[in-house]
Amino acid sequence: MALYAFLSRALPRSYREAYLAASLTDLEDMLREADRFQGQSVVGTALRACFDLIWRIPGEWWASYRPVAALDGHGSYDRSPGRGERVMNVIRELRQAMRALLKRPGFSIVAVLTLALGIGANVAIFSIVNGILLRPLAYEDSDRIVEYRHHAPGLNLPDLMNSEGVIAFYSEHADFYEATAVYDRGSGNLAGGDEAARVQTAGASPELFSVLRVQPFMGRPFNEEDAGPESARVAILSFNTWKARFGSDPTILGRMLELDGEAIEVIGVMPSGFAFPDAEVELYTALYVNPDGPFGSFGMQTVSRLASGVSVESAQTRSTELLTRIPESFPDLQSSFLEAAAFAVSVETLRDRLVVDIEATLWIILGTVAFVLLIACANVANLFLVRAESRQKEMAVRAAMGAGRRSVAASFLSESLLLGVAGGMVGIVLASGGVRLLLSVGDLPRSSEVSVDTSSLLLAALLSVVAGLAFGAIPMTRYAGSRFAGILRDGSRGNTGGRERHRARNLLVAAQLALGLVLLVGSGLMLRSFAHLRALDLGIEPDGVLTMGLNLNQGADPEAAARYFQDAADRVAALPGVAMVGITTNLPLASGGSNGGSFYIQSKPRAEDALPPVAMFRAVGPSYFASLGIPVLDGRDVERRDWEEARPVVWVNKEFETTYLDGDAIGEHIKWSGADGDEDGWAEVVGVVGDVREFGLKDEDLRPNAYLPLRVTEAANIEIESAFLTIKAASGVEPTSLLAGARAAVRELDAQVPITATRTMEEIVAEAMESTSITMTILGVATAMALFLGAIGLAGVISYVVGQRTREIGVRVALGARSTDVSGMVMRQSMVVTGAGAVLGLVGALGLTRLMEAVLFEVSATDPATFVIAPVVLVSVSLLATWLPARRAARVNPMEALRAE
């Protein structure tokens, strides 16, 4: 009933006003009747009523626009001929096609669902590709917004971003940028709204508004005074935050809030949909950039707008040229140092930077679902061919009675178009569900800009019509010809079905199997990649570990902070079910700031001009290594007294030891700041721990790493305002079950400190593998669909052929053929088709999987194992699909088969 009422909305208003209420009560009565009398299905009646409604819709619209035909005096009701008549003819043809399709609901439902899957998958993925990759960013002239950043591969620092010094240098010398804005991401404790909350923040220099060419929805943008070193703090809210946290308060401007305990004045609200650098940001603060800042402290992100007439390429060239002049502005720097560091700059559009991680994956997925659609079309075309053959006589009769080629063609085409359009409509429904599902599963950039919009709907319409025409045209070319006379004469005689008649279907099935094999190889490669990822030694044991982020306000006293984190860890460790609790400033694999830089080694004074050694570092508390299962290979573990007494000690990983300390680190002294000659500030290496993939899953993500106690962090510039507890559950205890207790324990210590991310270590690891697993899942689903459709197509063709050849088989059996001969014959035929498909598919796969290289992990795009196993799977599936019809053939009773003759 609900569906019927919904569908009714497509009717013209005049009709609805006059008859809808009556229709609905009538339908209710009909359903009740159907229920009362046995042998009538309620669902069937309801569905039929819905179909009845759908095919009346065009007519009613036509009627609502058409002027009422005039009656002549004799009571006849001629319609005026001409264009209207022709339209009516088309509608009549379509209705007739609809009736024909409804007579074979099985065929129609299978065809519509198959097409809906194919079209739906394509529309869903296209919507995502369109929103993320194709549509320009939502800023004016967004292709002129670029990001420049620097690299120093010679220092093992492939991605340095920018520093205050560099930014000042560019703003002085680089006239090819119209403006450059600096921004950073962070989070803070916000009070003064509905309730105190941890919010995502972004600091932005005032230029942001001219670079992106946006203005606040209300209030004013940041200006130079806001971004001074001693300025009063001001904030601009995101539209959603203004709406959700402040109830769209129109008097919000001038309101004082509290961010991290400091007063901050709201001066503006950004427009709806503004999501820079991402949609999570709730509050923008003015960012101070020191024009006299140092060259060396990299890590700042910028966004620039190209000056008019400057292309991205020329900006790249001119930036590279500018690099040679850096030593002029920074006398401390030597050009030989920059050379040795291989210091370089790259300029990319903001759009490219945003989608860099996901681009390859999305194109591959789009290609995959396009394959699925092709397979779906091939399948429906096959069904259509089979059906067309069974309708040969009808067609011949129509032709004999004067229906021309065009009329026969029209009837095929109107059926296939109807199927295509119905498939498209169901597909759109599937697509909007699919898009929502994919966005909720995957963490995609620009996801707020993705929707099933007009262009997606246009694509769906186009696919429906093209698909409809494509598979409608195939039987048409075969049966709209002039061979009807022959068919009429001997259509049902005992012929054995000439080979030629099956060629089209065999070709279609072979093509389907070939496409299926390409997908099979693709998902095989993804599966192998994923297996490699899973087998990868991360250097940690993530199971049974819950992590919990704690955030103190900015500028907390380092010692008080260390004490607070230690107290929190101790309280949580005392809870039942907790084995131990470690502390760290950075979790492995979890994105977020990491610290790194050059350092000094006491035993190896730096030579003039030599490259300094570079390592990443972080602070950790006692039990950290043990809680994550990181082995201490040499020396001792971290102790509580290390930070309490501020001992000058340090731990390094194996990679660090081999790279910089000749394989023997214990007893060496290193430091991060000061100078070589100073006696102060050296820390002794007291332990070597196992390598951990802190930054990612790839080999190059394994880097020299140092671990400092919680208090010696000032020297290394580690911010100690925030830290994570690594809570290891006792064996047999589910880590998430500790969450409530741990929260309560931390709250009890200080209710003011917000707890941020609470995730299990396993979730963090899974997230790091996410893009691989999403690609794999989608490829896997697509492959399963492809194989399934391919198998159905094969089974359908083989059973049809067996059916056609029943008499021939009967003759053979009567002449002494054994049942194994018969099934062998059928099998052979299927294997010829499969073999052809497999060969085609392998060739295609060799060509196409190369495109996947970017998303594979330690697997070659021509991985031999995959290329052997995939065809084996394909052949097994087609054997299975042939087996049933072959068995039927083997059981043919010769007497029955011949009697039909």
Add this chain to the structure above:
Amino acid sequence: MVDKARGSRAKPTLKEAWFHILLALADDAQHGYAIRASVQDRTDGAVKLYPATLYGSIRAMTDLGLIEPLEGTDDPDDDQRRRYYRLTQSGREALRAEVTRLQGLLDHARASAAFGGA
């Protein structure tokens, strides 16, 4: 095929649904639901007028002046289902013409070889 054949004639045949509706209204005025019920009875359930077909046909036939709503019965604005329809003069003629046409066809069929005639 049927469509093709009739396209050449001056006077189109009636749609099946229309014929049944005219037939149902031949004796006296009926409302929508009763039309459906009587058609179903008359054909032993073979012809079911689903709501969209029924009211779509009523709409089209009213537009063409074959039938007309009966004003003043009960309260027509209150419930569409209680609105009665009756044949107009042209509706009656159309029904008669169709019956004549069908009769002619039947005569031809009975006279043909298949029924052992001629």
